[in-house]
Amino acid sequence: MFSFTGAAGASIGMLAGGVLTDLAGWPAIFAVNLPIGLLILLAAVRLLDADRGVGLRAGLDLLGAALVTGGLMLAVLAIVGTGEHGWASARTLGAAALAVALLAAFGRRQRSTGTPLLPPRVLRTPDLVAANVVQFLMVAAFFGFQFLLALELQLVLDLDPTATGLAFLPTPVTIAVVSLGLAGRLIARYGARALLVTGLALAVAAFLLLARLPVDGGYLPDVLPSMLLFGVAGGITLPAVTTLAMAGADPADAGLASGLVNTTQQVGGALGLAVLATLAASRADGLRNVGWAEAEALAAGYRTAFTVAAALVAAALLVAVVTLRPEPAPAAEPAPAAEPTPARRSAA
Numbered sequence: 623m624f625s626f627t628g629a630a631g632a633s634i635g636m637l638a639g640g641v642l643t644d645l646a647g648w649p650a651i652f653a654v655n656l657p658i659g660l661l662i663l664l665a666a667v668r669l670l671d672a673d674r675g676v677g678l679r680a681g682l683d684l685l686g687a688a689l690v691t692g693g694l695m696l697a698v699l700a701i702v703g704t705g706e707h708g709w710a711s712a713r714t715l716g717a718a719a720l721a722v723a724l725l726a727a728f729g730r731r732q733r734s735t736g737t738p739l740l741p742p743r744v745l746r747t748p749d750l751v752a753a754n755v756v757q758f759l760m761v762a763a764f765f766g767f768q769f770l771l772a773l774e775l776q777l778v779l780d781l782d783p784t785a786t787g788l789a790f791l792p793t794p795v796t797i798a799v800v801s802l803g804l805a806g807r808l809i810a811r812y813g814a815r816a817l818l819v820t821g822l823a824l825a826v827a828a829f830l831l832l833a834r835l836p837v838d839g840g841y842l843p844d845v846l847p848s849m850l851l852f853g854v855a856g857g858i859t860l861p862a863v864t865t866l867a868m869a870g871a872d873p874a875d876a877g878l879a880s881g882l883v884n885t886t887q888q889v890g891g892a893l894g895l896a897v898l899a900t901l902a903a904s905r906a907d908g909l910r911n912v913g914w915a916e917a918e919a920l921a922a923g924y925r926t927a928f929t930v931a932a933a934l935v936a937a938a939l940l941v942a943v944v945t946l947r948p949e950p951a952p953a954a955e956p957a958p959a960a961e962p963t964p965a966r967r968s969a970a
Contacts, residue, residue: 625801625860633794640787681737686728690739693724694889701896704904744871744878752945753867754886759938760822760859761887762894763829763931767852769895770902771832774924775845778837778917789841789849796853797860805861814865815946821859822939828852829932837921866946894934902927 642650700717707713732738745751768790775781775789808817828851835844864883871879906923910916 623802624864625805625857626798628860629794629797629801629856633791633798636790636794637784637787640783640785643783683731683735683737683739686731686735686739689724689728689731693721693728694892696721696724698892698896701893701900704900740882741875741878744875744882747871747875749869749946750867750871750879750882752941753863754882756818756822756938756942756946757863757867757883758886758890759934759941760825760863761890762897763825763934763938764852764856765891765895766898766927766931767829767832770898770924770927771845774835774921775841778921778924779839779841779845781841789845792846792849793853793856796850797857800854800857801861805858808858809862809865813948814862814869815942815948817858818862818866818946819939819942821855821857821862822935822942824851825855825859825935826932826939828855829928829935833925833928833932835921835925835928837918894931898927898931901930 638654639651642654696717700714700721703711703714703717732740733742772786772790775786776783781789805817828848831848831851832845839845867883868876868879902923904923905926906919909919909922914922
């Protein structure tokens, strides 16, 4: 259900974003979030039962929050800055070094403070850590897919923003159908690990299809098959990896585990997008400098990024196979007792 609602929101957002961009320009996609946020706030106040939080009475690690947020922001800045300043520039290396220092300070802070954001004991749960590593690599590739393919559809295949939003529609719709209609039953029958491995393999195939997208490609033969594969892959991997992450946590740490799952999604998406977009831009710039046409250079840059994304998902697949333990087979239901025969009734 969680994956279904996310996919439904994504499908509406992709389509509405394209229409808004066509009608009012790209800043409208940011402005529209204000009224949507206000509606959500009013609905929450009216519809959700009031409760009394107790988790912050012991205090909040504001210093730890500042360290990890600053470290991650600087890491993204260093990655993106390589396209403009180069990998070995003083600005890039300085931002990277400061990011490492802040993240290391965050790690030390979590071991010493009485109210850590990420208690070290959580990281001693093997399945929880493994599921989050898989999710980090998987989401790093998936976020890049959405951003880069949207650019390629417009800049290389010459679709307008509304058509681009419609072009993405098969993926979230398929995610919604698979996650709501099939994923739960398949996880119950075959286990979350088996389903996760299958979905990751499908995602690798989808990225490899995009990595061969030609500059004169068409949507139906060259893009739609990948969209459908991504939909099936997302529909089974997202519920499976969440199930594995939460199942590996102690019940007392369920809130921490769910927070770690959400954080891993956001961090993986931000860093993955920064890496893949930088690679695509750098590759395209290099080819333009040696005389390639604009569309051909851009298409080659996107193919490079999709190849790296396939490698990220392949790494997630390897981590899942090696580190996640197969779940025990579900217990068979007892057979119904046989009806006694007339002879047995007489003997009784």
